[in-house]
Amino acid sequence: MLNKKHVVLLASAGAITLSGMANVQADTLEETRSRGAVQCGVSDGLPGFSAPDDSGEWQGLDVDVCRAVAAAVLGDANAVNYVSLNAVERFTALQSGEIDVLSRNTTWTTTRDTTLGLNFTGVTFYDGIGFMINRDLGISGADELDGAAICIQSGTTTELNVADYFRANDMAFDPIVFDTSEQTVGGFQAGRCDVLTSDTSQLAALRIQLDDPDSAMILPEIISKEPLGPVVRQGDDNWLNIVKWSLFAMLNAEEYGITSENVDDMMDSENPDVARILGQDGNYGEGMGLEADWAYNIVSQVGNYGESFERNVGMDSPLQIERGVNALWNQGGFHYAPPIR
Amino acid sequence: MIHNRTMIDPRPAPRNTLGPVAWLRTHLFNGPINTLFTLIGLYVLYLLVVPTVQWAFIDADWVGTTRDDCSREGACWVFINARFTQFIYGLYPRSEIWRANIVFAGFFTLIAWLAIPRLPFKRWVAAFALLVFPVIAFVLLYGGYFDLPRVPTHRWGGLMLTLLLATVGMVGALPIGIVLALGRRSNMPIVKSFSVVFIEFWRGVPLITVLFMASVMLPLFLPTGITVDRLVRALIGITLFQSAYMAEVIRGGLQAIPKGQEEAAAALGMTYWKRMGLIVMPQALKMMIPGIVNTFISLFKDTTLVMIIGLFDLLGIVQAALSDSRWLGFSLEGYVFAAFMFWIFCFSMSRYSQYLERRLNTGHKR
Numbered sequence: 001m002l003n004k005k006h007v008v009l010l011a012s013a014g015a016i017t018l019s020g021m022a023n024v025q026a027d028t029l030e031e032t033r034s035r036g037a038v039q040c041g042v043s044d045g046l047p048g049f050s051a052p053d054d055s056g057e058w059q060g061l062d063v064d065v066c067r068a069v070a071a072a073v074l075g076d077a078n079a080v081n082y083v084s085l086n087a088v089e090r091f092t093a094l095q096s097g098e099i100d101v102l103s104r105n106t107t108w109t110t111t112r113d114t115t116l117g118l119n120f121t122g123v124t125f126y127d128g129i130g131f132m133i134n135r136d137l138g139i140s141g142a143d144e145l146d147g148a149a150i151c152i153q154s155g156t157t158t159e160l161n162v163a164d165y166f167r168a169n170d171m172a173f174d175p176i177v178f179d180t181s182e183q184t185v186g187g188f189q190a191g192r193c194d195v196l197t198s199d200t201s202q203l204a205a206l207r208i209q210l211d212d213p214d215s216a217m218i219l220p221e222i223i224s225k226e227p228l229g230p231v232v233r234q235g236d237d238n239w240l241n242i243v244k245w246s247l248f249a250m251l252n253a254e255e256y257g258i259t260s261e262n263v264d265d266m267m268d269s270e271n272p273d274v275a276r277i278l279g280q281d282g283n284y285g286e287g288m289g290l291e292a293d294w295a296y297n298i299v300s301q302v303g304n305y306g307e308s309f310e311r312n313v314g315m316d317s318p319l320q321i322e323r324g325v326n327a328l329w330n331q332g333g334f335h336y337a338p339p340i341r
Numbered sequence: 342m343i344h345n346r347t348m349i350d351p352r353p354a355p356r357n358t359l360g361p362v363a364w365l366r367t368h369l370f371n372g373p374i375n376t377l378f379t380l381i382g383l384y385v386l387y388l389l390v391v392p393t394v395q396w397a398f399i400d401a402d403w404v405g406t407t408r409d410d411c412s413r414e415g416a417c418w419v420f421i422n423a424r425f426t427q428f429i430y431g432l433y434p435r436s437e438i439w440r441a442n443i444v445f446a447g448f449f450t451l452i453a454w455l456a457i458p459r460l461p462f463k464r465w466v467a468a469f470a471l472l473v474f475p476v477i478a479f480v481l482l483y484g485g486y487f488d489l490p491r492v493p494t495h496r497w498g499g500l501m502l503t504l505l506l507a508t509v510g511m512v513g514a515l516p517i518g519i520v521l522a523l524g525r526r527s528n529m530p531i532v533k534s535f536s537v538v539f540i541e542f543w544r545g546v547p548l549i550t551v552l553f554m555a556s557v558m559l560p561l562f563l564p565t566g567i568t569v570d571r572l573v574r575a576l577i578g579i580t581l582f583q584s585a586y587m588a589e590v591i592r593g594g595l596q597a598i599p600k601g602q603e604e605a606a607a608a609l610g611m612t613y614w615k616r617m618g619l620i621v622m623p624q625a626l627k628m629m630i631p632g633i634v635n636t637f638i639s640l641f642k643d644t645t646l647v648m649i650i651g652l653f654d655l656l657g658i659v660q661a662a663l664s665d666s667r668w669l670g671f672s673l674e675g676y677v678f679a680a681f682m683f684w685i686f687c688f689s690m691s692r693y694s695q696y697l698e699r700r701l702n703t704g705h706k707r
Contacts, residue, residue, distance in 0.1 A: 044648075044651055044653075044657070044660075044661060045660055045661040045662075045663070045664030045665075046664055047664050047665065047666040047669055048666045051661060051662075051664045051665040051666065052427065052432055052658075052661055052662065052665065053665055053667070054423050054424060054427070054665075054667075055435065056426075056427050056431075056432040056433070056434075056435065059665075081493060081495065082495065083495055083651065084495070084651040084653065084661070085651050086649060086650075086651055088553070088557060089553075089556050089557045089650065089651065092556075092557045092558075092560060092561060093560070095560075095561065096560030096561055096563070097560075098560060098571075182672055205664075205666060205669055208666070208669040208670055209669050209670035210670075211413070312666075313666075317666055318666045318667055318669065319666050
């Protein structure tokens with residue numbers, strides 16, 4: 001069994017293994033091409049963001065980011081291997097090279113951006129904590145919630161943020177804490193509380209689970225900042241650029257009215273911005289090692305940001321989330337993509 | 342004078358000692374207290390059964406393809422129907438499902454062949470099931486040979502994955518467990534201490550920790566770029582974990598065989614392996630059946646823990662389906678379905694073990 005010689009061997013094997021970690025592979029683009037697919041980390045099921053549909057294909061806003069990257073890099077939006085990850089292992093999977101992109105409703109914070117060896121590439125969804133109330137209450141804003149009984153899921157940052165908000169606004173509230181989201185909905189439905197609070201992206205999904213979804217409404221206020229975005233490993237700036245500009249291409253396409261339906265007609269457009277996006281005037285993919293039609297592939301196969309939003313979480317989906325702050329900058333929202341030129 | 346002796350026809354037993362009425366009287370309405378409890382019991386049953394049947398059958402919706410086909414008064418089995426393929430095969434590509442079907446068919450045929458005593462060639466079938474079938478199953482499921490397209494393991498899921506994890510865990514854990522149990526009873530100090538350390542280490546950590554270590558820590562220790570498939574990681578973790586439990590169950594059985602048996606065999610000049618294989622193990626394994634099956638059933642249910650490392654076993658795929666925004670709010674139906682599937686498999690294992698015990702009963706039964 002284990003003798004000294006073996007121990008020495010094992011130890012040196014371990015040392016080699018550890019030293020191997022320093023060798024972070026630098027060329028994710030090349031690896032992706034030789035593999036023929038993008039390895040994309042998604043959530044193990046989050047309504048509207050990533051979930052398998054009836055035929056077993058992944059659908060959602062986060063999933064569309066993976067598809068956009070695959071369309072830009074490989075010309076085929078379906079060339080994605082989805083790896084479902086839970087909240088704990090998502091960063092490990094990225095650090096260890098198991099996935100190329102993490103697109104899993106991950107909030108962009110200083111700690112995550114600076115201490116994990118990762119880089120955030122942009123914001124796909126401006127999330128934040130919101131409130132859902134029973135319409136019968138006749139309340140129109142969060143400032144009228146003084147003294148309300150609030151259903152909260154325990155163990156989430158929501159609990160702390162709500163307490164902060166009420167303290168800051170000098171209001172009182174009565175927290176009613178549940179373990180799972182289903183119980184929270186049940187408590188709200190049974191009238192145990194006046195208000196249900198959660199991230200706005202989740203509120204819509206919780207609302208559908210009510211027996212009568214129309215009896216509840218979501219207040220317009222958002223009381224915390226939760227910008228969700230894709231994440232890549234540090235040390236491969238070109239790959240960072242590719243993921244970043246795949247999202248920017250979707251936003252720019254929406255800004256200039258290019259959709260998956262009219263993209264072929266737009267190829268002849270006189271508008272210089274449109275021509276640049278679609279690669280008709282110069283090759284803006286060259287700097288990233290991509291073909292000139294990289295953005296064309298994204299828009300034709302995945303659609304622009306607005307299409308993806310409406311299809312997955314917006315008005316064309318059961319979730320019915322308003323664009324709100326997730327509209328483009330020139331329509332009152334936060335999404336502002338640098339120009340492609 | 343001849344007495345004409347005619348026998349009186351046998352009369353039926355008094356009516357109050359026969360039939361359902363008598364049974365009710367002796368078992369359910371035997372005195373005021375029992376009557377009271379019977380009535381309370383019936384009332385509780387009424388409260389439970391009527392709404393359940395109402396929900397699951399009478400008000401339920403069975404046909405359709407979307408959530409609009411559900412009235413939401415009772416259960417919406419449309420959801421299960423629409424997702425059934427996914428619950429069985431996970432995200433396995435629809436066009437390749439025939440491969441999984443062949444494996445399923447082979448798997449159940451082999452199990453049935455080995456389980457039904459009448460069928461011949463048990464040895465050959467067992468050898469085929471243990472040595473050849475795993476290779477065939479792997480080639481079919483994973484592909485990459487004979488022009489079969491490769492299906493990466495992250496697309497495997499559902500009942501298929503649950504059965505795979507449980508079967509590999511069981512088949513792997515039993516021999517390792519036997520070796521460990523014999524090792525722990527051995528007189529050789531190194532073998533013994535290795536077995537003890539191994540068993541106590543794996544029994545000392547929860548399975549969920551093992552899976553987390555395998556999925557979160559292991560990749561960090563491996564060189565970047567080298568990734569071990571997460572299904573393989575889970576399989577190794579589950580097998581090692583279960584083998585430690587199996588070893589202790591088997592050791593319990595071994596302790597029950599009197600030492601005289603082994604000494605007698607040694608006196609006849611048998612070697613260690615002959616003593617174990619011919620004298621001790623056949624007696625011990627028979628006694629261990631309840632313990633072994635217990636471990637198997639708990640392993641079968643423990644496989645649901647792979648959900649936390651992002652593998653979609655039966656329960657995991659049900660939960661993933663529940664988060665499809667087109668099917669939000671049908672969690673009860675999903676969980677009832679998952680529970681029913683698990684019950685079918687666990688109950689069959691339990692019944693088979695009872696049958697096996699009766700069949701192998703040679704005077705130990707009390």
